[in-house]
Amino acid sequence: MNRFVYEERKKVYEHAIDKYGIKPQMLMVIEEMSELSKAICKFFRVPGYLEPDEGVIDAIAEETADVTIMLEQLRLILGINDNVCEHMDQKIERLAERLDLW
Helix, strand or coil, X not given: CCCCCHHHHHHHHHHHHHHHCHHHHHXXXXXXXXXXXXXXXXXXXXXXXXXXXHHHXXXXXXXHHHHHHHHHHHHHHHCCHHHHHHHHHHHHHHHHHHCCCC
């Protein structure tokens, strides 16, 4: 469970965007996604990845948090939160149908 509600996170994001600028924050989204990709690749490099090392799992969790934070900023920068939610709903519904969940 998050300690900070979205409105609190949003205030921090707005300050970060104001301080660092739109372009640097958008580029940071790409950088953080790259770091998450790298952490996931390390997961499969570890022998016995079906029972991975705690450090690898923690690295994936940390990078996932970084990506989530930056994606929330991207949604705020571009004003696309509602649009993203609509797309997510459509894609989740399609996936559920493919899985015969409804």
